[in-house]
Amino acid sequence: MKLLQSNKIGNLTLNNSIAMAPMTRARGEGNGVANDLTVLYYTQRATAGLIITEGINISEQALGSPFTLGIYTEAQIEGWKKVTNAVHQNGGKIFAQLWHTGRVAHSADKNGVLPVAPSAIAIAGQQHFSSQGLVDYEIPRALSTIEVKLVIQDYKQAAINAIEAGFDGVELHAATGYLPNQFLAESANTRKDEYGGSIENRSRFILEVMQAMGAGIGADKVGIKLSPSIPYNSILESDPLATYTYLITQLDKLPLAYIHLMNPLFLPEEGFDQYAKDVMGTFGTLTKHTVIANAGYNRETAEAELNKGIAKIISFGVPFIANPDLVKRFELNAELNEADHTTFYGGNEKGYTDYSGLA
Numbered sequence: 001m002k003l004l005q006s007n008k009i010g011n012l013t014l015n016n017s018i019a020m021a022p023m024t025r026a027r028g029e030g031n032g033v034a035n036d037l038t039v040l041y042y043t044q045r046a047t048a049g050l051i052i053t054e055g056i057n058i059s060e061q062a063l064g065s066p067f068t069l070g071i072y073t074e075a076q077i078e079g080w081k082k083v084t085n086a087v088h089q090n091g092g093k094i095f096a097q098l099w100h101t102g103r104v105a106h107s108a109d110k111n112g113v114l115p116v117a118p119s120a121i122a123i124a125g126q127q128h129f130s131s132q133g134l135v136d137y138e139i140p141r142a143l144s145t146i147e148v149k150l151v152i153q154d155y156k157q158a159a160i161n162a163i164e165a166g167f168d169g170v171e172l173h174a175a176t177g178y179l180p181n182q183f184l185a186e187s188a189n190t191r192k193d194e195y196g197g198s199i200e201n202r203s204r205f206i207l208e209v210m211q212a213m214g215a216g217i218g219a220d221k222v223g224i225k226l227s228p229s230i231p232y233n234s235i236l237e238s239d240p241l242a243t244y245t246y247l248i249t250q251l252d253k254l255p256l257a258y259i260h261l262m263n264p265l266f267l268p269e270e271g272f273d274q275y276a277k278d279v280m281g282t283f284g285t286l287t288k289h290t291v292i293a294n295a296g297y298n299r300e301t302a303e304a305e306l307n308k309g310i311a312k313i314i315s316f317g318v319p320f321i322a323n324p325d326l327v328k329r330f331e332l333n334a335e336l337n338e339a340d341h342t343t344f345y346g347g348n349e350k351g352y353t354d355y356s357g358l359a
Contacts, residue, residue, distance in 0.1 A: 002306040003299070003330055007049060007313055009290050010220035010257040012093055012168055014049035017306065018327055019315035021294050022052045022097040022171070022225070024068065026345040027352055032057060032070030034079035040353045042083050044324035046092030049313065052225075052260075055099030055173050056080075058158035061116060061151075062179075064101025066109045066131040067346055071096065071158050077165045084166030095169045095223065095257075096162040098155060098213075102179030103140040103188070104233055106130045115140040116147070118182050118189040118196065118205075123234045129345065145193045148205065151179070156212040159222070169221035169257055172209055176262070177233025180206045184243065187236035203247045210254055219255040225294075228283055229264040229275040240275055241282070248286045256289050260315065263295040284310040299330050325357040334358060 007017045027037055042051060057063045057070040070076045080096070087094045103123060105115035108130045117140035127134040143151065159170045174180035182188040183205035189196050195205050206224070213222045228244040237243050251259060263279050276282040284291045293302075293311035302314040320326050322339035329336055343351020 064105030
């Protein structure tokens with residue numbers, strides 16, 4: 001099986017072509033420090049060729065949801081060192097997904113401070129999971145041009161912190177409606193400065209973040225996750241083909257580790273014909289970088305995707321939640337555990353570290 005064959009990203013050799021996708025689990029404590037449960041959770045899944053962590057807040061400003069982890073204090077860096085050491089001792093490789101939620105946040109979990117965004121436009125038709133339960137989204141505060149440049153430096157520092165914490169590299173979370181995606185999307189970005197307006201300007205934030213992180217830690221250690229066909233969190237594009245074609249061709253000029261592409265999710269059947277249904281065929285062919293394909297795969301469809309030759313690695317989310325030994329189960333074609341959706345976010349070891357492995 002191609003899934004079980006070794007692979008490379010950047011200068012790293014991976015034991016197989018299976019990645020653990022980033023997934024928010026909200027198991028942290030109030031200080032954003034990874035605890036012993038976090039260590040166990042990732043160690044259990046170290047047989048993945050590559051682990052990409054849950055989104056990790058790059059700064060206090062970046063935080064959007066309660067009980068999520070950070071990488072901007074010394075205590076947080078030390079907490080992640082325990083995770084990376086354990087994963088490496090078990091033969092794994094691990095990237096940190098760097099996260100700024102932007103407007104996907106609420107002041108209830110930000111000491112009363114409003115979330116920030118490219119423009120003062122709230123997410124419509126959804127509610128936010130907060131420490132006070134589900135709440136309506138607030139109108140965020142628009143970042144000034146100077147503040148935008150400071151956020152870019154926050155990403156660079158977070159990447160440097162991640163390498164100090166022992167990570168093999170970092171992934172920019174530029175998907176599913178978080179801050180980089182907000183800059184890219186017409187529906188969230190009505191700025192009049194160099195970061196708004198044209199596709200070139202709306203792409204500028206992502207490209208400058210990638211360049212800054214590459215300058216900080218080496219471009220071969222930097223990847224990016226994109227969701228070209230996901231309108232979730234009020235992310236709407238009139239011409240996503242033009243937007244992502246430009247962005248990916250510009251990213252292709254940078255010496256990156258990989259581009260992580262998500263298949264369509266949350267895409268209504270009608271009224272969204274401008275969005276590509278075949279993301280890998282449409283966008284994965286635009287880059288010379290390693291493509292990681294994500295969302296909706298099982299053992300058979302993942303193998304079929306690799307056989308097409310566009311994606312080189314497949315990342316799995318929910319299957320890794322319920323099956324810490326997913327690689328072994330794929331190897332043996334064994335039955336998979338079913339995931340308990342009620343324990344995805346928050347709580348303790350239940351639904352986190354207590355899933356059984358094969359005997």
